[in-house]
Amino acid sequence: MAAFLGLAVQPALANPRLVVDVNTLKVYEQQDIFQKWYPASLTKLMTAYTTFRALKAGKLTLQSQVVMSKHAAAEPPSKMFFKPGQAMTLDSALKMMLIKSANDIAVAIAETVGGSEPAFVEMMNAEAQRLGMSSSHFVNPNGLPEPGQYTTARDLAVLTISIKREFPEFAPYFSYEGFTTGKKNFPNYNMLIGRFDGADGMKTGFICASGFNQVSSATRGGRSVVSVVLGADSLGGRADESARLLQMALTDGGMNKPTLSQIAPYGETRDVVADISQAICSKDAAKIRSEGRDEAGRQKLLSPFIHEINRPLNLVYAGLIPGTEGVEEKPGAKTAAAGARSNIPIPVPKPGY
Numbered sequence: 001m002a003a004f005l006g007l008a009v010q011p012a013l014a015n016p017r018l019v020v021d022v023n024t025l026k027v028y029e030q031q032d033i034f035q036k037w038y039p040a041s042l043t044k045l046m047t048a049y050t051t052f053r054a055l056k057a058g059k060l061t062l063q064s065q066v067v068m069s070k071h072a073a074a075e076p077p078s079k080m081f082f083k084p085g086q087a088m089t090l091d092s093a094l095k096m097m098l099i100k101s102a103n104d105i106a107v108a109i110a111e112t113v114g115g116s117e118p119a120f121v122e123m124m125n126a127e128a129q130r131l132g133m134s135s136s137h138f139v140n141p142n143g144l145p146e147p148g149q150y151t152t153a154r155d156l157a158v159l160t161i162s163i164k165r166e167f168p169e170f171a172p173y174f175s176y177e178g179f180t181t182g183k184k185n186f187p188n189y190n191m192l193i194g195r196f197d198g199a200d201g202m203k204t205g206f207i208c209a210s211g212f213n214q215v216s217s218a219t220r221g222g223r224s225v226v227s228v229v230l231g232a233d234s235l236g237g238r239a240d241e242s243a244r245l246l247q248m249a250l251t252d253g254g255m256n257k258p259t260l261s262q263i264a265p266y267g268e269t270r271d272v273v274a275d276i277s278q279a280i281c282s283k284d285a286a287k288i289r290s291e292g293r294d295e296a297g298r299q300k301l302l303s304p305f306i307h308e309i310n311r312p313l314n315l316v317y318a319g320l321i322p323g324t325e326g327v328e329e330k331p332g333a334k335t336a337a338a339g340a341r342s343n344i345p346i347p348v349p350k351p352g353y
Contacts, residue, residue: 015031015032015037015211015229015230015231015232015274015276016031016032016033016035016037016152016153016228016229016230016231017029017030017031017032017033017153017227017228017229017230017241017245018030018031018033018153018154018157018227018228018245019225019226019227019228019245019246019248019249020157020161020225020226020227020249020260021223021224021225021249021254022161022164022165022217022224022225022226023223023224024254024259025161025259025260025261026254026257026258026259027257027258027259027260027263028225028245028248028249028252028254028257029245029248029249030153030263032153032267032270033152033153033154033157033228033263034135034152034153034154034265034266034267034270035152035153035267035269035270035274036135036150036151036152036270036271036272036273036274037150037151037152037153037210037213037230037231037273037274038143038145038149038150038207038209038210038273038274038275039136039143039149039150039151039156039205039210039213040143040205040206040207040210040213041078041101041103041142041143041203041204041205041206041213042143042151042156042203042204042205042213042215043106043138043140043141043142043143043149043151043205044097044098044101044106044141044142044143044203044205045156045159045160045163045202045203045215046124046127046128046136046138046141046159047097047106047109047110047120047124047141047142048094048097048098048163048170048173049127049159049162049163049167050113050120050123050124050127051090051094051109051113052163052166052167052170053127054113055090055170056167059113060090060112060113061090062089062090062091062094063089063090063091064089064090064112065087065088065089065090065112065321066087066088066089066090066092066093066105066108066109066112067085067086067087067108067112068082068083068084068085068086068087068104068108069084069107069108069111070084071107071111071117072104072105072107072108072111073104074104075103075104075106075107075142075144076103076144077103078100078101078102078103079102079103079104079105080096080100080102080104080105081104082104082105082320085324086320086324086325087320087321087324088318088319088320088321088324089321090109090112091318092317092318092319092320093105093108093109093112093318094109094173095173095176095179095316095318096179096186096318097109098173098174098176098203099176099178099179099186099187099188099189099318100179100186100189101189101203101204101205103142103143103144106141106142106143107140107141107142109141110141117140117141120141121138121139121140121141124138124141125137125138128155128159131158131159131162132158133151133155133158133159134155135150135151135152135154135155135270136150136151136152136155136159137149137150137151143205143207144207145207145208145209150273152270153228153230154260154263156215156228157215157226157228157260158260160201160202160215160217160226160228161226163202164201164217164224164226171200171201174200174201174202174203174217175193175199175200175201176188176193176314176315176316177193177194177309177313177314177315178313178314178315178316179315179316179317179318180315180316180317180318180319181317181318181319181320182317182319185313185315187313189204190202190203190204190214190216190239191235191236191239191299191301191306192216192218192239192242192243192246192306194309194313194314195306195307195308195309196216196218196243196246196247196305196306196307197218197220197305198218198219198220198246198250199216199217199218199246200217200218200219200224201215201216201217202215202216202217202226203215204238208276208277208280208281209274209275209276209277209280210230210231210276210280211230211231211232211233211276211279211280212231212232212233212234212235212237212238212280213229213230213231213232213238214227214228214229214232214238214239214241214242215227215228215229216229216242216243216245216246217246218246218250220250223250225246225249225250227242227245227246227249229241229242229245231274231276231280233279233280233285233288233289234288234289234299235289235299236299236300236301236302239301239303239306240301240302240303240306243303243305243306244303244305246305247305
């Protein structure tokens with residue numbers, strides 16, 4: 001059961017955070033938004049944006065086949081463990097990538113859209129440049145650790161706002177509570193979906209160097225806001241801080257707030273990509289995170305703005321195309337159950353999550 005203390009949760013680490021109105025671009029709170037940071041699986045937001053652009057241009061459809069290559073299947077977890085030759089629709093692939101944060105699926109989508117992973121990465125960087133993401137660079141489509149991959153909270157807000165403005169028809173991909181293959185159920189790693197009033201996106205990510213990252217969005221009364229939290233110390237920490245930012249912006253009148261474009265770059269270290277591995281993946285940090293779970297091993301959330309889901313999760317279907325199934329998953333691979341229990345699921349942190 002989530003723990004509710006009735007107190008606003010303060011960030012545990014002084015790391016980048018931002019909350020901005022999608023329509024007015026007014027910034028309600030910001031800190032270190034120009035500091036370069038490892039995006040981890042927030043990279044998949046750019047993978048999705050680049051794919052949506054290809055869909056809108058008519059280069060492929062949601063029913064186009066995404067075939068798992070040997071190269072894609074070799075990506076480390078988080079993944080679906082599909083085998084080379086197995087295929088799914090692009091619709092199913094997008095659900096797997098954005099809900100489960102599957103690294104193998106992200107590469108398979110890149111190969112389908114761009115012809116090859118390197119060609120797709122070039123597309124990603126071209127889109128980032130066109131959007132004005134001036135402090136971002138991508139080297140892969142899933143966010144796994146590689147030199148030269150970085151972004152900022154400001155650039156992630158620009159990307160997320162662009163997704164929401166340009167592609168409202170694809171908004172459901174970010175708000176599903178989970179999906180089922182028919183054999184396995186997978187909950188959304190974003191703990192706000194279904195648990196924070198109005199939450200409708202977007203993506204989470206984790207590697208040791210970045211800490212626990214989260215881009216979130218919520219809409220109430222016709223107002224939509226986007227928050228970015230980078231470098232949180234735990235799953236619960238990033239969810240709590242995201243909820244705080246969203247709630248504050250949705251209930252603030254917005255008087256005398258600057259717009260995103262009015263904030264000039266700042267920060268002496270902003271051009272050096274931060275690496276907080278020692279703080280995040282030390283034995284002491286792991287012990288603290290383990291203490292952030294209840295007696296049943298479930299994540300304790302401190303935010304008064306996050307509530308439990310006291311019902312089965314609403315799942316959508318995402319699976320392999322009939323005739324290509326084969327063996328779906330690596331024997332013994334861990335998956336988080338959904339639907340059968342109403343508590344917040346606790347996946348084991350893996351790069352790309």
